[in-house]
Amino acid sequence: MNDASLTHDQRVHYHRGADKEVRRSDRVIIRFAGDSGDGMQLTGDRFTSETASFGNDLSTLPNFPAEIRAPAGTLPGVSSFQLHFADHDILTPGDAPNVLVAMNPAALKANLGDVPRGAEIIVNTDEFTKRAMAKVGYETSPLEDGSLSAYSVHPVPLTTLTVEALKEFELSRKEAERSKNMFALGLLSWMYHRPIEGTEKFLRAKFAKKPQLAEANMTAFRAGWNFGETTEDFAVSYEVQPSSAFPPGTYRNISGNLALSYGLVAASQQADLPLFLGSYPITPASDILHELSKHKNFGVRTFQAEDEIAGIGAALGAAFGGSLAVTTTSGPGVALKSETIGLAVSLELPLLVVDIQRGGPSTGLPTKTEQADLLQAMYGRNGEAPVPVIAPSTPADCFDAALEAARIALAYRTPVFLLSDGYLANGSEPWRIPDLDELPDLRVQFAAGPNHTTEDGTEVFWPYKRDPHTLARPWAVPGTPGLEHRIGGIEKQDGTGNISYDPANHDFMVRTRQAKVDGIEVPDVTVDDPTDQAELLVLGWGSTYGPITAAVRRIRAAGGAIAQVHLRHLNPFPRNLGQVLGRYQKVVVPEMNLGQLAALLRAKYLVDARSLTQVRGPFKAEQLAQALKETIDD
Numbered sequence: 001m002n003d004a005s006l007t008h009d010q011r012v013h014y015h016r017g018a019d020k021e022v023r024r025s026d027r028v029i030i031r032f033a034g035d036s037g038d039g040m041q042l043t044g045d046r047f048t049s050e051t052a053s054f055g056n057d058l059s060t061l062p063n064f065p066a067e068i069r070a071p072a073g074t075l076p077g078v079s080s081f082q083l084h085f086a087d088h089d090i091l092t093p094g095d096a097p098n099v100l101v102a103m104n105p106a107a108l109k110a111n112l113g114d115v116p117r118g119a120e121i122i123v124n125t126d127e128f129t130k131r132a133m134a135k136v137g138y139e140t141s142p143l144e145d146g147s148l149s150a151y152s153v154h155p156v157p158l159t160t161l162t163v164e165a166l167k168e169f170e171l172s173r174k175e176a177e178r179s180k181n182m183f184a185l186g187l188l189s190w191m192y193h194r195p196i197e198g199t200e201k202f203l204r205a206k207f208a209k210k211p212q213l214a215e216a217n218m219t220a221f222r223a224g225w226n227f228g229e230t231t232e233d234f235a236v237s238y239e240v241q242p243s244s245a246f247p248p249g250t251y252r253n254i255s256g257n258l259a260l261s262y263g264l265v266a267a268s269q270q271a272d273l274p275l276f277l278g279s280y281p282i283t284p285a286s287d288i289l290h291e292l293s294k295h296k297n298f299g300v301r302t303f304q305a306e307d308e309i310a311g312i313g314a315a316l317g318a319a320f321g322g323s324l325a326v327t328t329t330s331g332p333g334v335a336l337k338s339e340t341i342g343l344a345v346s347l348e349l350p351l352l353v354v355d356i357q358r359g360g361p362s363t364g365l366p367t368k369t370e371q372a373d374l375l376q377a378m379y380g381r382n383g384e385a386p387v388p389v390i391a392p393s394t395p396a397d398c399f400d401a402a403l404e405a406a407r408i409a410l411a412y413r414t415p416v417f418l419l420s421d422g423y424l425a426n427g428s429e430p431w432r433i434p435d436l437d438e439l440p441d442l443r444v445q446f447a448a449g450p451n452h453t454t455e456d457g458t459e460v461f462w463p464y465k466r467d468p469h470t471l472a473r474p475w476a477v478p479g480t481p482g483l484e485h486r487i488g489g490i491e492k493q494d495g496t497g498n499i500s501y502d503p504a505n506h507d508f509m510v511r512t513r514q515a516k517v518d519g520i521e522v523p524d525v526t527v528d529d530p531t532d533q534a535e536l537l538v539l540g541w542g543s544t545y546g547p548i549t550a551a552v553r554r555i556r557a558a559g560g561a562i563a564q565v566h567l568r569h570l571n572p573f574p575r576n577l578g579q580v581l582g583r584y585q586k587v588v589v590p591e592m593n594l595g596q597l598a599a600l601l602r603a604k605y606l607v608d609a610r611s612l613t614q615v616r617g618p619f620k621a622e623q624l625a626q627a628l629k630e631t632i633d634d
Helices: 008-013 040-054 105-114 130-135 158-165 173-177 180-191 197-206 211-230 256-271 286-292 308-320 331-347 374-379 397-412 422-426 503-518 542-557 577-581 596-605 621-633
Strands: 021-024 027-035 057-063 078-086 099-102 120-124 152-156 236-239 251-255 275-279 300-304 324-329 351-357 415-421 428-432 536-541 563-567 569-571 586-591 609-613
Touching (some): 040 057, 040 078, 040 180, 057 422, 120 180, 158 173, 180 211, 251 256, 256 324, 256 397, 275 308, 308 351, 351 397, 351 422, 374 569, 397 415, 415 422, 422 542, 536 577, 536 621, 542 563, 542 621, 577 596
Parallel strands (some): 275 300, 586 609
Antiparallel strands (some): 251 428
16 A cells, blocks of 8 residues: 555554565455344445455455344354455456455354365454354354364454454444444455545545544544554455456446446436336345435436335336336236236337346245246236346446337337346446447437328327337327327227227237337347357356356366357347357356246247256356366267
């Protein structure tokens, strides 16, 4: 750390001596773990923010219980935050941590299986009491029985040191203990030469109304930093230089849900339409509602409904009224919204249905990721009710995916599914803030007058007279003189929109709605096959992009030939996809479900797409690389 960048006051508290070894590293994976009340997510967020400001490439994986306050000291109550940062381009939060910070026995036991031999483990020894260890099944202390001999263990009495550092403040012991996560953050910030100015600014802002707590947390943070500098147990610190992989631009760290929120706001601005969100809180989608509620200055209106059905009903009403309408949910909420999504298909109104997927079925696993809603998005409605489906591939890509979903919805007058998931929603990475002239023009024309002439020469408005290119019907805002028309869920007569029970008309309307979706213009799929000699194509969608790409890089680095395709548009598929699939002898589809995309590909293209599936969380790159190598050698 360069002392010249610090204020005079900070120099008093931060001084890096010259007597400790500093090692250069190209990448590090750190995992903070503790009780859900220990502040591990905040600690990880702050370390991530400072790492982003330093210029490293990074990827994060928060992991927390579904309970608001899970039982303290138990394995189900462990909360963790993993951060992978590097001086080069990276794609995943990492397979295994180089450093584990365990705040109690439960955190150690829950995460030790992921820690490779030789890794560093920092443990809060104050929490390793007989009672706490017995609660998670430790008969003897792992800090004393030799079971951790394969690791570099740093026993640190975090709680005691934090309380001692804060004795000048008039805080109870319980209140002082809450700052132990800031002590840990300070220690790790010293170990990896992280900037400290942003954290101090954050703490001052967070506790602006409680300056004593702000100063206490900063004192704990400084104490942790100075402990690393002065203790003999930490003889080495590490430097990870800024990444040179970023194209020029202005960057910030961003999570998937935040990127998606910004994408929706940008889409409304580019469309020159007010943004309306009708939503019911549900993990892991609630952050979008929270974020959009902050942006009234951009014409955003958020409505927290009493249930999922009311949320989408209000959104569809807003679409009828001329807004860019959005509803956000997760898998269980999609099931409740299905009838109204079918109504939106029939009414042919633009509506974005954002599904942040989580583990199912039923309530399932609210805080764990899965991508098992694809078939629900494709077919989870009564009757023939086709809906376009797109999926972002990284947290930052959620911004672009939101713009693309809005483009399709507005241009083709249709509801659109946007399938993100908990892995993308809560994870984060650097995002280059785009220039305004890079954003697409999404403006639309509302119907303004009659559009059809009857046989007797009368000019009338037909609400279902279609654009010959997109097959979209006109968007008539209520209250426009002369554009009164019927609305409802019963089948429409072609053109007039009148109620019709005629079988031939129904057949025509069903096929027309399907043709509209089939005809949506989407970019051709891009194949990554540098040697043009690969026999195996690995094809993925959504958040599997990072693990798949990392696995493909490992195979190529070892001399193997492998091709990769990643789909954003899942309905309709890119027009060249069938041709691409036909070029390869083997096709493997990794998915966090039991093979939903593979089933769609087999049905449509009659290819022998092999499934590689799991429903226990994100793939690990090494695991995927080994499975793909076995397929190549088969």
